[in-house]
Amino acid sequence: MKTFDLGDVHHHDTEWCDAVLRRRMDAWLAERVHEKTRETGGGLLSGVRVDGLLREEGEIVGVTCEELDPITADVVIAADGVNSELARDAGLMDWGDPDEWFQGVKAVVDMDPELVDERFDVAPDDGVAHLFSGDLFDGVRGGGFLYTNEASLSIGTVFHLDSLADERAEPHELLDALLTHPLLDQWFQGEYHEREYAAKLVPDSKKAAHPSPHRGRLLLVGDAAGQMQAQGPIIKGMNHAVSAGGLAAEAFAEAQSRGNPASAGALYERKLEDEGVMAKLRPTRYRLTRVVSENDLVTRAAEGVLDSAVGRAGVRAFDGLLERGFNSPFLLGMIPDTRTSYVTIPRVVAEELGEPVEATNDVEPPALDDRIGDLTYDVGEPHIELQDNSWAASGTAVTACPVSAREFGGGCYREETIRTNGGTERVVSLDTQPCVECGTCAIVADTEWDHPAGGKGVEFEEG
Numbered sequence: 115m116k117t118f119d120l121g122d123v124h125h126h127d128t129e130w131c132d133a134v135l136r137r138r139m140d141a142w143l144a145e146r147v148h149e150k151t152r153e154t155g156g157g158l159l160s161g162v163r164v165d166g167l168l169r170e171e172g173e174i175v176g177v178t179c180e181e182l183d184p185i186t187a188d189v190v191i192a193a194d195g196v197n198s199e200l201a202r203d204a205g206l207m208d209w210g211d212p213d214e215w216f217q218g219v220k221a222v223v224d225m226d227p228e229l230v231d232e233r234f235d236v237a238p239d240d241g242v243a244h245l246f247s248g249d250l251f252d253g254v255r256g257g258g259f260l261y262t263n264e265a266s267l268s269i270g271t272v273f274h275l276d277s278l279a280d281e282r283a284e285p286h287e288l289l290d291a292l293l294t295h296p297l298l299d300q301w302f303q304g305e306y307h308e309r310e311y312a313a314k315l316v317p318d319s320k321k322a323a324h325p326s327p328h329r330g331r332l333l334l335v336g337d338a339a340g341q342m343q344a345q346g347p348i349i350k351g352m353n354h355a356v357s358a359g360g361l362a363a364e365a366f367a368e369a370q371s372r373g374n375p376a377s378a379g380a381l382y383e384r385k386l387e388d389e390g391v392m393a394k395l396r397p398t399r400y401r402l403t404r405v406v407s408e409n410d411l412v413t414r415a416a417e418g419v420l421d422s423a424v425g426r427a428g429v430r431a432f433d434g435l436l437e438r439g440f441n442s443p444f445l446l447g448m449i450p451d452t453r454t455s456y457v458t459i460p461r462v463v464a465e466e467l468g469e470p471v472e473a474t475n476d477v478e479p480p481a482l483d484d485r486i487g488d489l490t491y492d493v494g495e496p497h498i499e500l501q502d503n504s505w506a507a508s509g510t511a512v513t514a515c516p517v518s519a520r521e522f523g524g525g526c527y528r529e530e531t532i533r534t535n536g537g538t539e540r541v542v543s544l545d546t547q548p549c550v551e552c553g554t555c556a557i558v559a560d561t562e563w564d565h566p567a568g569g570k571g572v573e574f575e576e577g
C-alpha cells in the first residue's frame with residue numbers, strides 16, 4: 115500500500131471543502147429557498163414529480179406534474195439529476211451508452227464524534243477524505259472513497275458503468291471488498307454498524323456534459339446536463355451543479371432585464387464557457403489524447419511495460435514525481451478511461467513503492483437483504499417497466515443493479531428460466547419495490563424508466 119497526499123489537487127480551484135450528508139443539506143437548502151422565494155411572492159413545492167415539458171405549438175412553456183395542474187413559466191431550470199426526464203423529453207440527453215456514466219454506491223457508517231477525531235487524528239471541527247484505487251475491485255475500473263462526517267463515515271465506491279457491466283461485477287460485493295480491506299482496520303478497529311446503503315449514477319462530464327444544455331425556455335444544470343467532473347481524484351459534482359444553477363439564474367435575470375427572456379439559454383451557454391466551467395468538464399486535451407491513450411493496442415502495450423522489470427524500475431525512478439503527477443489538474447484532465455489508469459498503475463506503484471498492510475479487518479458488512487430491509491420505502495406504482503425481458507437485452511441488470519444479485523431472490527432484477535417450445539430460455543423479471551432509484555437499469559437494461567410519484571419510493575435518511 116502506498117499513500118500520496120492529494121491536498122494540492124483537493125484544494126485546487128476550491129476555497130473550502132466540506133463533507134455533507136445530502137439529506138440534511140438538501141432539507142436545509144430547501145428552507146433557505148422557501149424563505150427567499152416567499153420574499154418575492156413565490157414559493158417552493160415539494161413532494162411533486164415533474165413528469166414532462168408543457169408545450170404550446172411546439173414551444174416549451176412550462177412543465178407538467180403528476181400531482182398538480184401544469185405550471186407555465188418564463189424559463190424552466192431543470193436540476194432533476196442524472197436521470198433527468200426533462201432533458202430526455204427535450205431530446206438533449208439520452209441514456210444509451212454505459213461508458214458515459216459512473217455508478218456510485220455508498221455506506222454511511224456509525225462512529226462517535228470522539229472516535230472520528232481520535233482515529234483520523236483530526237480536530238473536532240475538521241475532517242479528512244481518503245481515496246482508494248488499485249486491484250481490490252477485481253479489475254473493475256473505478257475506486258473508493260472515505261469521508262469523515264461529524265458522527266459517521268461515508269464510505270463508497272464509484273465505477274465506470276461499462277466496466278461494471280462488462281465484468282458482470284456486483285456493486286455490493288465491490289463495496290464490501292473495500293469495507294473489509296485490512297487498511298480500514300485502523301479506523302474500524304473491529305466495530306462496524308452501517309446506518310444506510312445507497313446508490314446513484316453520475317455522468318462522466320468528459321463524455322456526457324452537454325455543450326449547449328438548453329432548448330427554448332429549458333435550461334439544464336448539474337447532473338441533468340452531465341456536469342459531474344470525475345477525473346481521477348477530482349470529484350466535483352455538487353460544485354458544478356451549484357455554479358451552473360447560479361449561472362442559469364444570472365442568465366435569466368439578464369435576459370429578462372433586456373426584455374428577452376427567451377435568450378436566457380444562449381446567455382447561460384456563454385457563461386458556462388466564459389467562466390471556464392466547460393473547459394473543466396470537457397477538457398480538450400482529453401478529447402485529443404484519448405484516440406491514442408484509450409486504444410486497445412496501446413493499452414495492452416502499456417500494461418505489459420508497466421508490469422515488466424523496466425516499467426517497475428521506471429516507477430521506482432519517478433518516485434518523487436508521482437505525487438506531483440497525481441496532484442496535477444492538467445494531467446488528471448487527460449487520464450484515459452482504461453484499466454491501466456485505474457488498476458494497473460496504482461497496483462504497480464503500491465507493489466514497488468509501498469509496504470504490505472499487516473492488519474486483519476474482520477468486520478462483517480450486512481448482507482444485501484439486510485441492507486434493503488433497513489431502508490424505508492413508501493411504495494407506489496411501479497415506476498420502471500421492463501420492455502424486453504430477454505437475458506440479452508436486460509440480463510446485465512441482475513448484476514449491475516446495486517440491490518440485485520445472482521442467487522438472490524429479494525432484489526429488483528432476478529434471473530429466471532422459462533420453458534419454451536422444446537427448450538428453456540433465460541429471462542429477467544423485475545420487482546421495483548426494493549429499488550433505490552439509482553438509474554442504472556435505465557442504461558444497462560431495456561426499460562421505460564421514470565422516477566416514482568412525488569413522495570413515493572425510497573426515503574434515504576442520510577443521503
Ligand SMILES: Cc1cc2nc3c(=O)[nH]c(=O)nc-3n(C[C@H](O)[C@H](O)[C@H](O)COP(=O)(O)OP(=O)(O)OC[C@H]3O[C@@H](n4cnc5c(N)ncnc54)[C@H](O)[C@@H]3O)c2cc1C
Binds near residue numbers: 196270336338352354
Ligand atoms: C457515491 C457518490 C459520491 C459522490 N461524491 C461527490 C463528492 O465528493 N463531491 C461532489 O461534488 N459530488 C459528488 N458526487 C456527485 C454529486 O452527488 C452529484 O454530481 C450532484 O448531486 C448533482 O446535483 P444535482 O442537483 O444536479 O442532482 P441531484 O443531487 O441528483 O438532485 C436531483 C433532484 O431532483 C429530484 N428529481 C429528479 N427527477 C425529478 C422529477 N421528475 N420531479 C421532481 N423532482 C425530481 C431528485 O429527487 C433529486 O432530489 C457523488 C456522487 C455519488 C453517487
Ligand code: SF4
Binds near residue numbers: 511517518549550556
Ligand atoms: S431497479 Fe434500476 S433504478 Fe432501481 S436500484 Fe435497480 S438498477 Fe437502480
